[in-house]
Amino acid sequence: MPDDNTKTSFKDRVRFFRNRAGLSRAVLGELCGRSAEWVKAIENGNIGMPGLSMLIRLAEILRVEDLAEFTGERRLTTATYSRHSHEQAPVIARTLSTYPLVTSGREPMSADALAANVSQAWLVWHGSATQRTALVPILPRLLEDARTAVQLLEGGERRRALVSLAQIYHLFQLYLSFQPYPELVLLCGDRAMQAAQDADSPQAIAAASWYLNHVWRDANEAAEGRIELAREASSLLRPDEEEEDRSLWGLLQLAISLSHAKTGRRGDAEHHWDEARGAAQSLTGHHPWLMFGTAMVDAYAVTIAADLTLGHEATRQGDRIDLHAVPSKTRTAFHLAEVARGFHLRREPVAIVHLLNRAYAVSPDTIAYNQFTRGVISELMVTGGSTVRDEARALAHKIRLVPTA
Template identity: 35%
Template sequence: MAEQAQPTPGQRVERLRRAAGLSRERLAGLASLSATTIKFIENGKRSLTLRAAQQLAPHLGVRDLGDLFGPAVTLSLDGHPSHPAVEDVRRALTSWHVTVTGEPATTEYLRGTTDSAWQTWHTSRQQRTEIGALLPGLLNATQRAARLHEGPDRRTALALLAQSYHLAQAYLAWHGDRELCWLTVDRGMAAAMDADDPLALAQAIWYAAHLLRSTGRSDEAVERLREARNLIEPRVADGPAEYAEMLADLHLCAALTRARNGDQGAWADWESARNIVHRALPADFVGLRTRVSRPLVEVYAVMCAVDLGDPDEAQRRAHALDSLTIPSTERRGRHYVELARSADLEGAREATLHLLTKADATSPETVRFSPAARDMLTRLATEAPASVRGDAVELAERAGVNL
């Protein structure tokens, strides 16, 4: 008698969900995942990650995650690679300047240094390695300045300190532990509040919203973003361009948050961002730190379509966007990863590999540290037809994926 095939993790999730009498939408709400994510896990278009399994298990009556993954699956607790500079950044974040003496760096110098660091983040192909080398010194300099300056210079130094924490969060997002990411969010928010600067506070909320979303607290993220928009919107008409830039970015963050929660209302926020960028900013405007621009708005449209489970719409949007106009190497690499996700949803393995290869050529560290890219490479290298598998294995090995 032929041995009966073991059900896949997705099939196990579906069976347990049905046995519990739960719809996908109901389970999604309980587990803080999107209904689209659960649908794709069940039909095999998305792998069941350890984190998703932990979120689903209590609501499916599962006490042993082996009941979801089955006996043929090996679970690794080393879910993502760590960057070599993480420990140096950790030390800089957890060094308290109890006694501070000497002259602080001028706010003009710190602004130039901070702006230069953000420029490096957006233009380097190895942005995490370069920023990992810069961050400890930048954090130390801005922390000292915030302690030593007084009056308006101190508020400026605090706003720049908040920017340093935001850059640390961007660096740590894919390879730092969650507690360290929360530390950057909390420190950035505290510095922005002490700076008493609406733009600094709004940007701190933008970064906090990303972490809230990633921990299943999307409703809180949307509410915080709404509060930030209420803070910024009255200042757009008479303020500098940075206010319109910030308002658009808050809408883009809300759009992506809603999309990842399966909410079609994401398109209303996206349209608001598009209107602001086209009506309130010059056609060639590019935000120094945010990279808000006309091309970036279209990048978000592709991301929203992918997260809403609409690969046709994602491809339609992508075809209208010249990826070379995306004003950030890091964001361009992530854009190719998003397009690969869209191809992956349709089962187009050759196209998925082609797009991941383009992402690697654009920004190797984006592929090396992106959880989505690593997940796709793992499946391509182990499940794809032989005509694809060889190249997938080569790319996976180059990206440091353990097969």
């Protein structure tokens, strides 16, 4: 190990163990499912210590048996890597694992009424600043109504109910995301895809592919599988004939772009982002619940640049997006946090804290569960200057990263 492991930085330790293993940056990046540029950014200190799952993967590849040899004097605290859990999450989790029997004497909700209720739930998700709390009274009954309808309705009515059921599972996935329920998040993605396929709906399959792509990217699953799913789903659509199909086709191009960015393939990422933006510009508005439109595509350009570790490009893209045109509090807050991630790459802590406070003002719920926010605020409470440390600690109390006094 380095001569004095308590005084060397994380970036130096990664370089030391990579050289000891005889691996190039390109090879290490490929083994981690990332790029040589990602490894370089870590070794140059442009990005900090990754999440726990990636840290473990690095240790396995580089044959580091004790994570303390990686982390040095910086301890791995629960606050650094644990996922915040909503107080009603156990109720939502139980709902997913409950299968009430449906008797034939019960009158199912019509497919139209079910679809209207699902549309209302999407309005709640996008319109509330505390989305999870707002959805708790809605989701259990919505799932029960959909399951009953799917069991008792027939023909075209049943297929339409299945489309609504797939969307309900998307809402469950969003509620549970970034909480300590990874197996349930994957379950929701899988059930949504099954419902979409049973409905024989290309549009529902496309939406389910978008949400499964999110699950797999967060889990660092192989990019090839994510990209292939998005390509296959997009081939079922008719973007030249139907505006909804064009919207969903563009959404899947965006999914492919994000997968390429995650693995450092800048040219492919930019190409598919261009395809997504072209589709968005041809629309008369934005998708009613997926929110796909020009503003959303422009905002994701920040994420793509940040995933490519291009800090200046991420903040440049952040300057040109119109977040007022994104009709969703949770998306607005998320994209503000992504711009903050760009400033993190540039090592500008004042801008980071300012943007995260702005995001919190828009949607406290989104920021409280955002893993970048929790990680960087934990870091800035220690490494920031006096003013930054105070502001970081204040935000940490708000998002319950540290207990309030």
